Amino acid sequence: MMFAEVVLPLPIEKPFHYGIPAPLAALIKPGMRVTVPFGKKSLTGYCTALVPEAGVKTVKDITALIDEQPMLSNDLFSLGHWMSATYLCSLGESLSAVLPPALRAPKRPLKPMKPGTPAPAAVPQPGPALTREQEAAVSTVQESMALRAFDTFLLHGVTSSGKTEVYLALIAEAIRRGRSAVFLLPEIALTPQFIEIVKNRFPGLVGLWHSRVSAGEKYRTWEAARTGGIRIMLGARSAVFAPFSDLGLIIVDEEHEPSYKQEQKPSYQTRDVAIERARLGNAVAVFGSATPSFELYFKAKNGAMRLLELTERIDARVLPPVKLVDIGGIRGTSKILSETLMHALTRVLARREQVILFLNRRGFAPGVVCRQCGVVVQCPHCSISLVYHSSPVELRCHYCDLRKPWSAICPSCKEHTLTVYGVGTQKVEEELKHLFPQARLFRLDRDTVSHKGVYEQVYEDFKKEEYDILLGTQMVVKGFDFHRVTLVGVIDADTALYLPDFRSAERTFQLITQVAGRCGRGVLGGEVIVQTRHPEHYALQAAREHDYRRFYAQEIELRRQMNYPPYVSLVNVLVRGRDSNKVGEAAEALTGFLAERMAGNGAVEVLGPSPAAREKLHGYYRWQLILKGSPDTLRVAAQRLKSFALPSGILMSIDVDPQSTL
Numbered sequence: 001m002m003f004a005e006v007v008l009p010l011p012i013e014k015p016f017h018y019g020i021p022a023p024l025a026a027l028i029k030p031g032m033r034v035t036v037p038f039g040k041k042s043l044t045g046y047c048t049a050l051v052p053e054a055g056v057k058t059v060k061d062i063t064a065l066i067d068e069q070p071m072l073s074n075d076l077f078s079l080g081h082w083m084s085a086t087y088l089c090s091l092g093e094s095l096s097a098v099l100p101p102a103l104r105a106p107k108r109p110l111k112p113m114k115p116g117t118p119a120p121a122a123v124p125q126p127g128p129a130l131t132r133e134q135e136a137a138v139s140t141v142q143e144s145m146a147l148r149a150f151d152t153f154l155l156h157g158v159t160s161s162g163k164t165e166v167y168l169a170l171i172a173e174a175i176r177r178g179r180s181a182v183f184l185l186p187e188i189a190l191t192p193q194f195i196e197i198v199k200n201r202f203p204g205l206v207g208l209w210h211s212r213v214s215a216g217e218k219y220r221t222w223e224a225a226r227t228g229g230i231r232i233m234l235g236a237r238s239a240v241f242a243p244f245s246d247l248g249l250i251i252v253d254e255e256h257e258p259s260y261k262q263e264q265k266p267s268y269q270t271r272d273v274a275i276e277r278a279r280l281g282n283a284v285a286v287f288g289s290a291t292p293s294f295e296l297y298f299k300a301k302n303g304a305m306r307l308l309e310l311t312e313r314i315d316a317r318v319l320p321p322v323k324l325v326d327i328g329g330i331r332g333t334s335k336i337l338s339e340t341l342m343h344a345l346t347r348v349l350a351r352r353e354q355v356i357l358f359l360n361r362r363g364f365a366p367g368v369v370c371r372q373c374g375v376v377v378q379c380p381h382c383s384i385s386l387v388y389h390s391s392p393v394e395l396r397c398h399y400c401d402l403r404k405p406w407s408a409i410c411p412s413c414k415e416h417t418l419t420v421y422g423v424g425t426q427k428v429e430e431e432l433k434h435l436f437p438q439a440r441l442f443r444l445d446r447d448t449v450s451h452k453g454v455y456e457q458v459y460e461d462f463k464k465e466e467y468d469i470l471l472g473t474q475m476v477v478k479g480f481d482f483h484r485v486t487l488v489g490v491i492d493a494d495t496a497l498y499l500p501d502f503r504s505a506e507r508t509f510q511l512i513t514q515v516a517g518r519c520g521r522g523v524l525g526g527e528v529i530v531q532t533r534h535p536e537h538y539a540l541q542a543a544r545e546h547d548y549r550r551f552y553a554q555e556i557e558l559r560r561q562m563n564y565p566p567y568v569s570l571v572n573v574l575v576r577g578r579d580s581n582k583v584g585e586a587a588e589a590l591t592g593f594l595a596e597r598m599a600g601n602g603a604v605e606v607l608g609p610s611p612a613a614r615e616k617l618h619g620y621y622r623w624q625l626i627l628k629g630s631p632d633t634l635r636v637a638a639q640r641l642k643s644f645a646l647p648s649g650i651l652m653s654i655d656v657d658p659q660s661t662l
Contacts, residue, residue: 004050005049008045010090013090029047152306155289180225195208355489358490492532573655574652605629
């Protein structure tokens with residue numbers, strides 16, 4: 001008699017053993033998902049092995065098999081084990097990221113292919129001729145692909161330098177060699193035009209994988225990848241787990257984007273998972289960006305991965321000039337738009353060209369304050385200011401989504417003296433409509449694209465020049481390529497510049513450079529105007545010159561002096577609970593516990609404990625301690641922290657390589 005060893009998507013390290021009912025004995029195999037009883041619940045688990053002994057007296061039986069065939073290959077199992085060890089989660093939790101428990105054939109059968117339908121021909125369509133720099137980059141990567149050898153590359157190319165054509169040429173090479181490719185983008189659902197480019201170049205070979213794909217279509221896509229029905233997976237971060245049997249190439253475009261970090265457990269970093277996936281399959285991983293993350297650029301500069309560079313825009317188009325405008329004490333017609341930006345808007349609109357305006361803050365005003373007593377109105381569940389929205393008129397918390405009707409009455413002194421302060425995209429929209437009433441304007445942020453298909457429609461309408469001005473948050477930074485955009489304006493470059501996070505300058509440089517890259521992509525050229533109160537800041541000065549190397553040289557020296565990544569690794573330990581005092585006491589006790597267990601090991605530096613920058617979220621008070629050290633030493637320290645007995649009502653989460661320490 002055999003038993004099934006099953007791991008569950010729970011923070012429990014050990015596997016469980018279940019009996020195999022006779023009807024399932026000939027069907028079950030490792031790599032399948034199973035339904036099992038667990039306490040009073042029924043859970044989806046992963047069969048990892050079939051063993052002759054259970055090791056316990058009482059054994060419950062498996063309820064059902066979810067899969068008809070093993071869905072997890074040896075490579076994906078190995079990747080799950082690596083993720084479990086690296087991100088300090090159970091194997092069941094890591095496998096739940098690789099193969100979601102909810103992924104299953106829909107109750108209504110998917111429409112089958114017609115009998116005799118031929119498999120898609122693996123014949124990519126030809127692309128445009130490559131430039132000298134593109135050809136050199138492609139040739140270098142092809143050498144590794146020809147050897148079927150694991151290798152990693154960082155493709156550093158200025159905006160509009162043709163990184164996409166390099167990617168497509170490499171995918172064509174992988175297909176030619178009979179292998180498959182994964183192509184990751186940070187916000188694939190926000191890049192409809194890019195999807196069409198890839199599908200047209202590789203007809204019938206492309207599967208899509210992102211949050212807006214239906215459950216039934218996801219199942220069909222997974223099966224097509226597993227059985228060879230498709231050869232390319234185009235998607236967001238979880239597409240890195242595509243079940244190709246002979247994966248030859250992984251591309252991570254815009255690798256610097258924070259959205260590649262999975263925030264929920266297991267909190268994996270996609271670029272590191274991509275490297276391990278490529279290593280397991282003797283594949284090549286290519287990471288691309290105009291503003292690479294410091295972690296990868298540091299590796300490339302020190303020989304840990306190979307650096308490829310595209311230094312010129314396609315067709316020798318020049319990068320647009322960037323002007324920094326000091327808006328400290330702004331005067332004039334508008335309190336939001338400088339005279340410089342207003343004059344530029346007037347010129348561009350008169351020429352019937354297009355404008356993109358960027359402000360990374362939605363709503364009308366980010367804060368509400370009482371003129372009488374000075375109290376700032378905050379969310380009762382989060383230590384965050386409520387944001388005033390004008391459409392509809394209400395106060396919102398952008399973390400827990402609490403919504404309250406607007407009232408001018410102060411909740412503290414009860415006077416009718418509440419007023420709003422600061423600027424959000426709704427307020428800029430109102431100002432633009434007042435100053436430029438003839439301009440056709442669309443505001444693109446999370447509030448206006450809440451319905452499916454809105455983003456795609458706006459993209460098409462702007463492409464057809466049905467709008468003159470596109471105003472928005474980070475959504476306007478990603479994926480837009482419009483040749484009639486001759487002006488990009490950054491309303492406030494300082495929104496993230498001085499946040500209490502060591503990456504704040506890096507994030508600001510990346511955002512300004514990326515949004516500036518939306519401009520001057522056609523023969524008309526263009527200009528970029530950046531409004532700031534700190535024009536002398538080195539990140540903005542480097543962005544003005546489109547000079548990544550200059551910024552890197554200054555910032556990396558600060559990182560070295562302060563002992564921050566990429567010189568060390570970080571682990572962010574977050575302690576949270578409903579009682580503020582108990583959370584603080586638990587964090588102090590946890591720190592003392594770690595000091596005892598790591599005594600004499602000076603390789604771990606501990607910052608804190610201290611209240612988190614956002615001290616309260618979703619009703620939970622939060623304290624944190626940050627550990628610095630080598631990955632191996634931090635793994636030992638974090639494992640010891642996991643053995644600490646937390647008081648009742650106190651929770652702890654451990655984030656390896658956090659993308660934010662706020």
